[in-house]
Amino acid sequence: MPFIPHTKDEIREMLETIGVNSIDALFDEIPKNLLIDEKELDGIPPAISEMELARLMKDRATTNKNNLCFVGAGAYEHHIPAPIWEIISRGEFMTAYTPYQAEASQGTLQLLYEYQTMMASLTGMDVSNASLYDGASGLAEAALMAVRANKKSKSKRILMPSTVHPFYRQTTNDIVKHQKLEVIELPFNKESGCTNIKDLAAYEAEDITALVVPQPNFFGCLEDVDALTNWAHQRNILVIALVNPTSLALLKEPGKWGEQGADIVCGEGQPFGAPLSSGGPYFGFLCCKSAYVRQMPGRIIGCTEDAEGKTGYVLTLQAREQHIRRSKATSNICTNEGMMVAAAAIYMSLLGPNGIKKIAKICHNKTKELAQQAIAIDGVTLLFKSPYFHEVVLRLPKPAKQVIEEMNDKGILAGFDLGESYPGMENDLLVCCTETKTQEDIALYIKSLKDILA
Amino acid sequence: MSQLIFETSRLNRYAVTQAPLEDVEVDDLPKEHLRETKPLLPETSELDVVRHFTNLSQQNFSVDTNFYPLGSCTMKYNPRCLNTLASLPDFLGCHPLDLEKNNQGYMQCAYETQEMLKIITGMTGISLTPMAGAQGEFAGVLMIRAYHDSRGDTERTEIIIPDAAHGTNPASASMCGYVTKEIPTKTSDGDIDIEALKAAVGPKTAGIMLTNPSTLGVFERRIEEVAKIVHDAGGLLYYDGANLNAILGKVRPGDMGFDVIHLNLHKTFGTPHGGGGPGSGPIVCNERLIPFLPIPYIEKSEKGYTWVTEKQCPQSIGRLSAFMGNAAIILRSYIYLRLLGKKGLPRVADFSTLNANYLMVRLRDAGFTISFPDRRAVHEFIVTLEDQTKKYGVRALDYAKRLLDYDAHAPTIYFPLLIPECLLIEPTETESKEAVDQFVETMIKIKHEAETDSELVKTAPHDRPLRRLDDVKAARELNLVYNPKSDS
Numbered sequence: 001m002p003f004i005p006h007t008k009d010e011i012r013e014m015l016e017t018i019g020v021n022s023i024d025a026l027f028d029e030i031p032k033n034l035l036i037d038e039k040e041l042d043g044i045p046p047a048i049s050e051m052e053l054a055r056l057m058k059d060r061a062t063t064n065k066n067n068l069c070f071v072g073a074g075a076y077e078h079h080i081p082a083p084i085w086e087i088i089s090r091g092e093f094m095t096a097y098t099p100y101q102a103e104a105s106q107g108t109l110q111l112l113y114e115y116q117t118m119m120a121s122l123t124g125m126d127v128s129n130a131s132l133y134d135g136a137s138g139l140a141e142a143a144l145m146a147v148r149a150n151k152k153s154k155s156k157r158i159l160m161p162s163t164v165h166p167f168y169r170q171t172t173n174d175i176v177k178h179q180k181l182e183v184i185e186l187p188f189n190k191e192s193g194c195t196n197i198k199d200l201a202a203y204e205a206e207d208i209t210a211l212v213v214p215q216p217n218f219f220g221c222l223e224d225v226d227a228l229t230n231w232a233h234q235r236n237i238l239v240i241a242l243v244n245p246t247s248l249a250l251l252k253e254p255g256k257w258g259e260q261g262a263d264i265v266c267g268e269g270q271p272f273g274a275p276l277s278s279g280g281p282y283f284g285f286l287c288c289k290s291a292y293v294r295q296m297p298g299r300i301i302g303c304t305e306d307a308e309g310k311t312g313y314v315l316t317l318q319a320r321e322q323h324i325r326r327s328k329a330t331s332n333i334c335t336n337e338g339m340m341v342a343a344a345a346i347y348m349s350l351l352g353p354n355g356i357k358k359i360a361k362i363c364h365n366k367t368k369e370l371a372q373q374a375i376a377i378d379g380v381t382l383l384f385k386s387p388y389f390h391e392v393v394l395r396l397p398k399p400a401k402q403v404i405e406e407m408n409d410k411g412i413l414a415g416f417d418l419g420e421s422y423p424g425m426e427n428d429l430l431v432c433c434t435e436t437k438t439q440e441d442i443a444l445y446i447k448s449l450k451d452i453l454a
Numbered sequence: 455m456s457q458l459i460f461e462t463s464r465l466n467r468y469a470v471t472q473a474p475l476e477d478v479e480v481d482d483l484p485k486e487h488l489r490e491t492k493p494l495l496p497e498t499s500e501l502d503v504v505r506h507f508t509n510l511s512q513q514n515f516s517v518d519t520n521f522y523p524l525g526s527c528t529m530k531y532n533p534r535c536l537n538t539l540a541s542l543p544d545f546l547g548c549h550p551l552d553l554e555k556n557n558q559g560y561m562q563c564a565y566e567t568q569e570m571l572k573i574i575t576g577m578t579g580i581s582l583t584p585m586a587g588a589q590g591e592f593a594g595v596l597m598i599r600a601y602h603d604s605r606g607d608t609e610r611t612e613i614i615i616p617d618a619a620h621g622t623n624p625a626s627a628s629m630c631g632y633v634t635k636e637i638p639t640k641t642s643d644g645d646i647d648i649e650a651l652k653a654a655v656g657p658k659t660a661g662i663m664l665t666n667p668s669t670l671g672v673f674e675r676r677i678e679e680v681a682k683i684v685h686d687a688g689g690l691l692y693y694d695g696a697n698l699n700a701i702l703g704k705v706r707p708g709d710m711g712f713d714v715i716h717l718n719l720h721k722t723f724g725t726p727h728g729g730g731g732p733g734s735g736p737i738v739c740n741e742r743l744i745p746f747l748p749i750p751y752i753e754k755s756e757k758g759y760t761w762v763t764e765k766q767c768p769q770s771i772g773r774l775s776a777f778m779g780n781a782a783i784i785l786r787s788y789i790y791l792r793l794l795g796k797k798g799l800p801r802v803a804d805f806s807t808l809n810a811n812y813l814m815v816r817l818r819d820a821g822f823t824i825s826f827p828d829r830r831a832v833h834e835f836i837v838t839l840e841d842q843t844k845k846y847g848v849r850a851l852d853y854a855k856r857l858l859d860y861d862a863h864a865p866t867i868y869f870p871l872l873i874p875e876c877l878l879i880e881p882t883e884t885e886s887k888e889a890v891d892q893f894v895e896t897m898i899k900i901k902h903e904a905e906t907d908s909e910l911v912k913t914a915p916h917d918r919p920l921r922r923l924d925d926v927k928a929a930r931e932l933n934l935v936y937n938p939k940s941d942s
Contacts (some may be wrong), residue, residue, distance in 0.1 A: 001801045002793050003531050005886040006808070014812040014887060023804045026811050027704065029673050029830050034705050036576075038800065041703060043573045047795025052533050057539040057563075057789065064559035066547035074776050075550050081472040083504050085541075092511035095532050096729040097863075102923045103915050104858050106456070107514035111507065114496075115457050117935040121494035124919040127934045130730065133585040136776035167776045178596065222487050233652025242557030250480065252489050266777070278560045278785075279550030279777030280585065281732035293932070298728065303936075304928035307913065309920040316928040322588070322621035325871070327634045332625035335586040335720065338730030347460050349496040349503045350594040356495070359473050361480045368482070376743035387483055408553055416551055435474055 002047060006406030010379035067408060068441055070370070072391045072432030073134065073218070073416040074165050075279070076246065076271045078359065079436055084273045084346045089338055090435045096300075098335070102314040103306075108338070109313035115345035122248050123241070123265040123346075124255020125287035129298035131336040135242075135268025136168040138284025139212065140175035141297050141331055141338045142266040145288070145309075146210035147181060148330065151296040152236040156181045161195040163188045163217035164242060178387045181209075193221040193393065200231055208235065212243040213262065215251065219430065220367070220391030221384050222251070229258030230272035238263040245272045245285070245344075246363060247389050249356035273343030283337035283344070294320060297331030359435050363390040366433040366442065373446045379453055385430055391432045393418065396453070400429040403452060410448040418452070456513070458936055459506050462498045476552035494938070514729070515863045521889050523813075525834040525866035525878025526620070526669060527697045528619035530806075533793060536725060536786040545785060549779040554760055560785065561759035564753045567788040571738055574799065575695075575715050576708025579744035581751040582736045583779035586594065587696060589662070590716025590735025591626035595715055597739060597746040598661045598690045599630055604745075604769060607688070610660035614684070616646055618670055618870040623663045623694060623742040632660060641872055644672035644826045646680060655687035665694040666710060667701065667832035669870045670825070671810075681711025689715065690743075698722045699806050699882065700833035703799030714739040722802075723787040734783040744771040748780050770923060800880040805883035806833035809890055813881050816894045821901060825873050834880035836873055837865075843875050848904040848911050850875040855922055856903070866883035 006014075011023070020026060048056070069077045088094065092107060098106030099112075110268075112130045119128040132138040143158045158176070160169055160183050173183045181364065184203075189196045194217065211232040215225050232239045241254035241262035254262035270282035288296055294317065302316030322329040351359065371392045374380050379397035396403055401419040408415035419426030433442065496503070515522065522529035548557050568580045584590035595613060602610050612635045613627040624634040637650045646664075662684045666674040676678065681691055693712035699722045707715045719725045720733035727733070739747065749770045750761040761778070764770050794802065810831040817837060818824050825836035842848050854864030854877075864877040881890055904911050915921065 001805075002795075002798050003533065003884045003921055004801055004805045005884070006805060011662070011808070014808055018811050019816050023808050026807050026830055027803075029675055030701075030705060031675065031678065034678075034709055036704060036706060036709070038703075038796070039578075040706070041573060041796045044570050044796040044799065045792065047798050048792055050793065051534065053789060053792050054539060056792070057542060060559040060563055061542040061544040062559065064544040064548055066544055067549075067552070067556060067558040069549050069552075071549055071551050073551055076889070077547075077549070081469065083469075083500060087504065087507045087511065089537060090511045091548060092514040092516045093729055094519035094537075094726045095529075096514045097522065097524055097527055097529060097727045097729045101515070101858065101864055102925075103855060103918045103920055104515040104863055105513075107510040107512065110456055110458070110510055110513075111744070113934075113936070117460070118493070118495050120935045124491075133589060134775045134777075137585070137774060143539075165776065167773060171773045175592075175629075175774070178599070179629065193938075199670070201904070222483075226486065226909075229688075247690065248489070248493070248508045250483070250489060251487055253491070253493070254488075256491070265790055275546040275782075276549045277546050278548045278557060278781035279779070280775070281780040281783055282777075283732075290932075292936070297696060300507070300934060302928035303933040304924045304931075306923050312920045312923045314923050314925055316932070319929075322625035323799060324621070325625070326621045327628045329621065329625040329626035329628070332588040332592060332622045332629055334588045334622050335727075335731040335733040337585075337728075337732045339726075339728035342729065346503060346507055347496065348535060349506070350472050350500060351495075352463075352497045353492045353495045354466060354497070355468040357474045358478065361478045362474055362476075364480050364483070365478060375590040383611040383877070387487065389483070404553070408556070413549060413556075436720060 013169050055247045062082050067411050067413045069294045069413045070431050070433060070445060071413050071415050073430055074268060074278055077276060077434050077436050078271050080273055081350050082273060083350065084343050087346055090340050093342060094339065106312060109301050111342055111345055113303060115341050116301060116344065117203050118348045120287050122245065123287045124253030124261060125248060125265050126290035127293050128285065128287040129296050129300050131341045132284035132286055132333060133337060134282045134284045136171035136265045137175065138286055139242055139297065142174040143172055143176050143181060143210060143263050144179060145297060146238045146240055146297050149292040150209050153207055153209040155209055158183050159186055159203060159208055159211045160184065161186045161188065161212060161214060163195055163219060164212055165213045165218045176383055192386045193219045194223050194386050197227050197231055208237045210238040210240050212240045212242055216244060216389040219384060219393050221386040222389060225257045229262060233258060233260050241265040243267045244362050245269055249360040250382040251389060252287055258432060262444050263292065269344050273347035274316060274340050279338055289295045295330060298336060353412060360433040366437055367392055370431060370433045370442050370445065372383040374449060377450050377453060391430060394429045394431055396427050396429055399426050403429060407448055412445055412448055456510060459496045460936055460938060462502045462506065463496050465497060467497045467499055480645060511902055512635045520861055520863050520891055521885065522863040523865045523879045523881050524863065525880040526696055528880060528882055529882035530724060530882040532724055532726040533790065539789050540782050540785040558758055560781065561752055563788045564784050565759050568782055569751060570715060571736060573874040577715065577738040578741050579739045579747055580736060581747040582784050583748050584735040584737055584772050585775060585780050586731060586733040587716055587718045587735040588622040588626060589774055590737050591622055593737045593748045593771060593774060594692050594716055595626055595630045597743050598692065600746040600769065600771050601743055602660055606811030609657055612658045613660055614662040618668060618872050619663060620669060620696065622677050622693065622751050625738050634785040639670065644670040644815050644829055645675055648676060648679065651680060651683055655683060655689060659689040661690040661692055663692040663694060665697050667697045669833055669865060671835040672826055672829045673832055675709045696721060702802045704803045708740060709802045714743050719783055719787040725783050725786040728836045732780045732783050734780045744769050748774050764856050802883050808883040809883060809885055810834055813879060813890050817897060820894060832893055834878055837877045837879060838873050839875040842904050846908040846909050848906045848933055850877055852914060853900055856911045857896065858915040859917045862893055862896055
């Protein structure tokens with residue numbers, strides 16, 4: 001039996017020690033009518049050996065076709081340094097549990113403390129937690145946190161630009177509405193692709209709890225983060241920054257937005273070491289100013305000393321969490337995305353500030369290169385006038401959905417069809433070009449697009 | 455004592471081969487958008503990074519290195535091929551927004567996982583999207599809410615939860631906008647107090663959240679009666695699948711009367727715990743709750759495997775994440791299920807139960823107090839050290855720390871909250887009789903130490919790189935990030 005080491009003799013000895021005749025006897029407290037016959041499991045295929053399974057999985061993998069990827073829209077293809085998964089896959093990291101017994105988990109705890117340090121600094125915040133499930137559910141948690149943290153607001157109303165990722169808006173709404181939060185969507189300017197301060201005028205004198213500011217936004221456009229942050233702070237509204245970690249190597253960190261900096265920062269950590277992998281696992285990062293740390297959900301690691309004064313690390317501020325506060329906890333989150341955070345910590349350690357800045361610059365330049373060559377094709381234009389970072393929207397003469405299908409036939413995943421989520425944008429394609437794409441890849445994209453649109 | 459990675463930093467050092475080699479400048483972004491401060495990330499060599507994190511890993515206990523009888527967590531062996539086979543490049547390289555036709559390999563595996571999990575639980579609907587047990591709980595309770603709302607039954611504002619329940623249960627109920635109504639569990643025999651339950655149900659009852667076997671390490675014998683009481687009052691039953699290992703392939707939560715269930719793939723289905731995730735908490739339900747399942751999930755048709763979204767599912771509780779859950783973890787559970795096969799599933803229940811009962815009897819015979827001595831252990835059981843605390847001042851926490859000196863990870867301590875000075879012990883089916891016997895010997899040694907040299911136990915651990923860590927100081931003097939300036 002797979003993974004069950006007991007020999008017949010051992011089973012007999014154990015049953016004798018317990019004082020029963022068979023293993024079945026150990027289930028004698030369960031009502032007989034609830035015990036199923038093995039027949040009921042007939043739909044489950046019989047066991048196969050690892051060898052046969054390896055063959056099966058190889059066959060399944062070949063029906064997965066990875067085309068040349070030019071889509072981002074929340075998940076980004078970056079080079080994942082080889083040391084990351086070698087180290088993460090060590091059993092000591094991979095098969096450890098949550099570090100409740102700190103003295104047995106200093107490896108994980110110190111790694112998380114280092115991660116917290118890096119993430120807080122990258123975002124310009126004072127503190128970071130040790131992860132949430134992903135960027136979208138992380139945004140929901142940030143909104144809930146803002147409601148707890150903003151003592152000057154009672155409305156539980158969150159202003160959400162429609163330039164925020166459509167799945168993030170959907171997820172946030174689906175999660176927070178049950179705690180009586182109201183998510184109010186803000187329109188975007190059709191020329192700039194950004195949120196207008198003018199559109200916030202309607203909320204000038206209203207009680208608003210938080211404003212979400214994406215940077216870059218879903219279209220890749222750069223929002224006027226300083227103006228938006230100041231507008232919010234002048235009205236006692238907390239600012240939740242939603243950011244891409246690669247971009248933070250190049251773009252101004254949320255801690256420096258406006259006069260006072262953002263209050264809470266969240267986003268998707270996948271670009272730092274997580275493979276695309278059909279959508280997960282990724283991780284959500286959450287950082288904030290120290291004033292709000294007690295309202296932050298998720299695990300937090302703190303530095304302390306042992307009985308002999310040596311430095312060590314522990315889970316701290318656990319009174320926020322479900323295992324202590326139960327129904328009054330900041331969140332129900334327990335298991336989060338430990339391995340993915342470990343990957344990100346190693347990624348940031350390998351690349352350092354110089355490495356991630358280089359990658360950010362190359363992503364930006366390659367996207368710019370792709371965009372410039374694309375708009376040289378008849379009928380293709382750059383939809384928005386704003387500066388952008390590593391993603392851009394192309395307006396096409398044909399529906400984006402159709403172009404994606406036809407590009408797929410040429411071995412290219414061309415981009416994201418904005419018509420899916422934004423009415424009126426059916427001819428608009430969101431394209432991303434990371435450092436992984438070569439000049440030849442870009443040339444192939446352009447040639448294929450040209451052929452299709454001819 | 456380990457230095458921090460930042461302490462290996464030297465200006466401008468980094469792992470040069472990990473970024474493209476050409477120099478590059480960006481000249482077209484407005485200055486006001488640009489970063490001016492260098493973030494505090496390590497500036498170190500690839501070798502230093504590898505050495506640092508490899509050394510760190512060696513300070514961890516893990517299933518791969520230690521006996522890890524953490525009750526309620528199911529620390530079973532994580533078969534290695536789960537990682538290697540789930541990491542085939544064509545699985546890893548698939549973008550979530552790729553066309554469905556390019557992802558049929560993964561989708562077929564995930565679809566078959568959906569089917570197998572339905573069979574195992576005796577249910578008809580499933581969504582693999584929740585990314586951990588707690589998110590599964592959130593989804594399941596939300597589905598109950600959506601069900602009542604769809605019937606105009608909006609007065610139901612309470613969820614009944616036993617006091618022994620895992621903290622995520624009431625936390626999830628709160629996140630769904632419900633009030634938790636706690637009912638007592640009888641510490642005399644471990645079953646729910648049926649009279650208290652009858653008094654608690656009423657027109658405000660939306661549902662009940664239960665774990666069976668319960669967090670007390672015993673089977674809720676009157677579960678069918680409990681189900682009837684709640685259903686008769688118009689409420690639905692939610693099943694916390696954390697303890698499924700005890701009954702896998704032998705009892706189906708659907709047959710017990712549950713309407714919606716979450717499973718923990720990182721417990722019962724062998725995917726690695728990762729030091730705190732990623733996990734996966736699929737949600738399974740009966741017919742009447744199918745319309746409310748979180749999206750997306752997979753359907754099979756002549757076209758192949760397709761994603762069901764809110765377009766086909768207008769009553770869905772919606773989206774819980776940007777994409778489709780922890781796909782690579784789901785893939786690992788598929789691999790695990792294929793390795794176990796039909797006959798392997800009930801063997802998991804058989805041997806996790808055998809190991810637990812054997813361990814319980816041996817500890818009892820060695821003089822430890824079993825909390826429910828007249829009950830069968832399920833896959834786990836509770837030992838209370840209350841008598842030793844009274845006699846020698848040695849607490850469950852002290853035992854936990856002393857076990858580390860003997861290279862065993864502690865069982866779960868102080869959960870469930872009802873039992874004082876408790877150890878919740880779960881050996882799992884993948885541990886050999888020798889490993890279990892070894893643990894008994896260790897516990898006997900520590901008991902002897904408690905009796906003759908209690909200070910030794912109270913000040914453990916002694917043989918780890920660090921002695922006992924000061925939790926109180928950590929919370930009082932918050933130090934959550936490294937500050938290089940404070941180093942001088």
